[in-house]
Amino acid sequence: MNLLEKLDAAAAARKALLPNGVGAFGIPIEEIFSATEARIGDRRVLLMGTNNYLGLTFAPECIRAAHEAIDKEGTGTTGSRMANGSYFGHRALEREFADFYQCSSSIVFTTGYQANLGTISGLVGPGDTVLIDGDSHASIFDGCILSGANIIRFKHNDMADMEKRLRRLGDNIETTLIIAEGIYSMLGDQAPLADIVQLKNKYGGILLLDEAHSLGVLGKSGQGLVETTGLLNEVDFITGTFSKSLCSIGGFCVSNHPQLEQLRYVSHPYIFTASPSPATIASTRAALELLRKGSHLRDKLWSNCRQLYAQLKEVGYQLGPDPGPVIAAVVATPQQALLLWQQLLEHNIYVNLILPPAAPEGKSLVRCSVNAAHTTEEIRYVGDTFAKLYGAINMQT
Amino acid sequence: MTESNYDEIMKLLCDRLSDLANADVLITPETNLINQLSIDSIKLLNLIMEVEDAFDISIPINVLTDVQTVRELADLVHKIKITSS
Ligand SMILES: Cc1ncc(COP(=O)(O)O)c(C=O)c1O
Numbered sequence: 001m002n003l004l005e006k007l008d009a010a011a012a013a014r015k016a017l018l019p020n021g022v023g024a025f026g027i028p029i030e031e032i033f034s035a036t037e038a039r040i041g042d043r044r045v046l047l048m049g050t051n052n053y054l055g056l057t058f059a060p061e062c063i064r065a066a067h068e069a070i071d072k073e074g075t076g077t078t079g080s081r082m083a084n085g086s087y088f089g090h091r092a093l094e095r096e097f098a099d100f101y102q103c104s105s106s107i108v109f110t111t112g113y114q115a116n117l118g119t120i121s122g123l124v125g126p127g128d129t130v131l132i133d134g135d136s137h138a139s140i141f142d143g144c145i146l147s148g149a150n151i152i153r154f155k156h157n158d159m160a161d162m163e164k165r166l167r168r169l170g171d172n173i174e175t176t177l178i179i180a181e182g183i184y185s186m187l188g189d190q191a192p193l194a195d196i197v198q199l200k201n202k203y204g205g206i207l208l209l210d211e212a213h214s215l216g217v218l219g220k221s222g223q224g225l226v227e228t229t230g231l232l233n234e235v236d237f238i239t240g241t242f243s244k245s246l247c248s249i250g251g252f253c254v255s256n257h258p259q260l261e262q263l264r265y266v267s268h269p270y271i272f273t274a275s276p277s278p279a280t281i282a283s284t285r286a287a288l289e290l291l292r293k294g295s296h297l298r299d300k301l302w303s304n305c306r307q308l309y310a311q312l313k314e315v316g317y318q319l320g321p322d323p324g325p326v327i328a329a330v331v332a333t334p335q336q337a338l339l340l341w342q343q344l345l346e347h348n349i350y351v352n353l354i355l356p357p358a359a360p361e362g363k364s365l366v367r368c369s370v371n372a373a374h375t376t377e378e379i380r381y382v383g384d385t386f387a388k389l390y391g392a393i394n395m396q397t
Numbered sequence: 398m399t400e401s402n403y404d405e406i407m408k409l410l411c412d413r414l415s416d417l418a419n420a421d422v423l424i425t426p427e428t429n430l431i432n433q434l435s436i437d438s439i440k441l442l443n444l445i446m447e448v449e450d451a452f453d454i455s456i457p458i459n460v461l462t463d464v465q466t467v468r469e470l471a472d473l474v475h476k477i478k479i480t481s482s
Contacts, residue, residue, distance in 0.1 A: 129457070134446070150457030152449075153442060161446075168455045357437045 017355070021338045024353045034058055035373040040350060046378055048368045049352040051244035053217050053325045054297045055373025056290060062247065062283040069282035081275045082264070089281035096288055097252050101223060101238060105260035107253050108281075110273050112212055112241025113139040115251025117146055118269035119208065119239050120177065122262070124149040128175040131165060131205070133157065135186060135360050140179055140210060146269075149177070156184070156360065159195045166203040176205040182214030182225035186360055186367070187319075188326030190214070193225050197234040208237040216245025216291045217325055222298060242280070246287040250276045294372075301325060301372040304379050308370055311383035315390050328354075328367040329386070337364035339393050347385045402478065407471045409451055413444055414467065426468035448474055454481050 001009065018024075031039040035055040036047050056062060069089065077084055090108055098106040109115040120143030124130055128149040132140060135156040144151045152169070155161040169176055178200055180191040193209070200207050211224035219227025224240070226232040236257060242250035253260060264270060276284075290297075309323035317329040331337040334355045341353040344366070354365040368382065411424045418424070418434040430436050436444075445456050454477050464470045 129455075134442070145459060148459070150455075151459045152455055152457060153446060155446065164450070165455065168449070168453065172455075357439045360439075362439070 018334055018338055020342075021334070021353070021355075024338060024341060027350075032057075035371060036378065038350070040345070043345075043348055045345070045348045045350045046374075046382065047350050048370070048374075048382055049350050050371065051213070051369055052247060052371050052373070053213075053245040053301060053369070054247075054287075054291060054294055055301075055371045056245070056287050056297075057247045059247070059287065059290060061290060062286040065282040065286040066279040069278040073278035075279070076277045077275045079274055080271055082271045084275070086275070087278060087281070089278055089285065090275060093281050093285050093288070094252075096285060097254050100221075100288065100292060101226075101232065101254040103238075103254040103256050105255050105258060107260060107263060107270065108276065109251040109253070109270055110276050111249055112239075112243055112251035113142075114269040114273065115239045115241065115253055116140050116210060117143040118263065118267040119237060119253040120144055120179070121147040121269065122267035123147075123206070123208070123237070124175070124177050128177070129169060129172050130177045130179060131162070131169070132179045133181065133184075133191070135184055136179065137181065137185060137210065137212070140181075144179075157189065157192055159192060159199065162196070163199055163203075166199055166205070169203075173204040177208055178205045179208045179210070182209060182211040182218065183324055183326065185213055185326060186354065186365060187321070187328050187330075188213075188324040189320045189322050190218075190225055190324070193229045193231055193235075197231055200234075206236045207234070208239065209235045211238055211240040213244060213326060215240045216294065217298065217301065220295060222291045222294060242284045242287075245291055246284050248280045248284045248287065250280055250284055297372040301370065304370045304372070304374050304376070307376065307379050308368065308383055311380075312386055315383075315387045317386065317390065325370050326367060327370060328365040331364045331366055334364045336393055337366050340366045340389055343389050343393065344385060349382055349385055403471065403475050406448075406452070406474050406478070407467070409448065410444075410467055410471055410474075413447060417444060424467060426466065426471065428467045429465055430467065430470065431465070452478050454478055 027040060029038050029040055035052050035057045038045055038047055094106040094108050109118050116139035124147045126148035129152060130144045130149045131152050133156055134153045152165050154165050180196055183190055214224035216222040218224050226235055237253055237255045239253045242248045305323050305325055309327050313319055320328055331340060337353055344351055352367040354367055356362045359365045414434060415424050417436055417440050422433055442458055445458055449456050456477055464473055
């Protein structure tokens with residue numbers, strides 16, 4: 001088989017799995033009306049599949065900041081910070097992230113994906129070890145591959161399993177990076193951070209926590225899982241993204257280890273890519289300010305999360321273990337998942353469809369993400385529609 | 398580590414792979430994991446965890462890039478087991 005034939009074979013396998021599901025991925029969105037509504041085809045739909053957790057995509061403060069930055073600094077930086085220099089906004093945003101996490105060092109990356117790629121491949125290399133959760137996001141996995149380090153996985157959130165693997169590392173623990181996530185994006189469950197920290201303190205190693213989905217969502221000031229657990233000072237490196245609660249694109253790493261600065265000189269995903277555009281940086285800075293004082297947004301978000309989680313659970317859907325902004329119904333077969341997804345769209349509700357192998361353990365997921373801009377009535381409508389479809393699709397089997 | 402340990406590794410791999418394989422294939426040391434068994438990458442990674450536990454070793458998954466057949470996987474596990482004990 002030549003290269004193109006291999007792609008044809010993969011495409012054929014995908015179509016064979018779900019002949020009617022071809023349109024379910026990368027669906028065309030014709031118009032965006034607000035943080036919660038858009039037009040798909042000729043339907044006005046409720047957006048229940050975004051990562052817009054605080055509902056800030058249309059926040060006037062962010063839009064104004066982006067406009068002003070474009071007017072003042074143009075549309076793009078046209079190059080890497082290493083070569084083309086660091087704009088005021090890049091440096092300011094780094095200071096603001098360092099201040100937010102009470103850390104001495106902070107680096108901004110062009111995407112959240114690159115924040116993980118750049119941080120991990122900057123911290124570890126061939127001969128070192130990364131100990132990662134089995135359900136790690138692709139950006140973590142790819143960062144590990146890029147680094148050339150030895151990759152060991154432990155069972156998702158299973159501390160006995162993690163300990164076994166830590167113990168087997170022996171002296172290699174000296175050069176081991178442990179990686180977990182604040183909230184896991186598939187089932188919305190949280191890492192048992194206190195236990196992870198305890199094991200790290202017992203065996204050694206350096207700990208990196210990706211707060212991509214928990215930034216702005218967990219903690220009084222929105223720092224993430226480090227805040228709800230009070231373990232900020234026990235985590236060595238925190239990465240995260242601007243693309244979810246901060247409603248732009250980009251990523252960051254913060255740390256109290258001054259060595260973080262060295263990554264600017266060794267990390268290819270930082271060096272060999274253009275820096276974030278002025279508008280992106282400006283809207284992110286405005287959003288970070290709103291996030292920090294957004295405890296009312298978090299209150300509303302959590303009230304929405306609990307409402308939908310409780311309703312879906314009561315109906316009988318199998319959900320992740322914790323209520324949170326990511327609420328995923330675990331469905332037995334890809335066909336049932338597609339049917340549920342299609343029926344929800346028929347009812348003007350857009351959610352995410354996740355099929356194997358993207359979902360953990362060969363499961364299929366119909367995943368909602370809740371945000372602070374959803375009204376109580378909208379959440380109820382979503383819950384009622386899921387309830388109606390439960391019987392119709394015969395979810396029990 | 399002796400011959401019998403190698404056989405033990407091979408037996409465990411063949412047993413588990415025949416459970417995991419999508420197709421009804423007779424598994425031999427020369428069976429290709431990806432082409433013939435169509436084992437998806439996650440299943441293979443989970444199998445590696447099981448093998449780690451069965452032999453109390455660490456198998457870095459990045460070294461699997463060189464592994465295509467059941468025999469190559471058994472050789473890798475065997476080599477790691479010898480050097481770790
Ligand atoms: C856990 C996790 N880390 C990192 C990323 C990458 O972020 P981004 O999409 O901003 O590149 C994502 C989201 O896609 C994620 O879910």
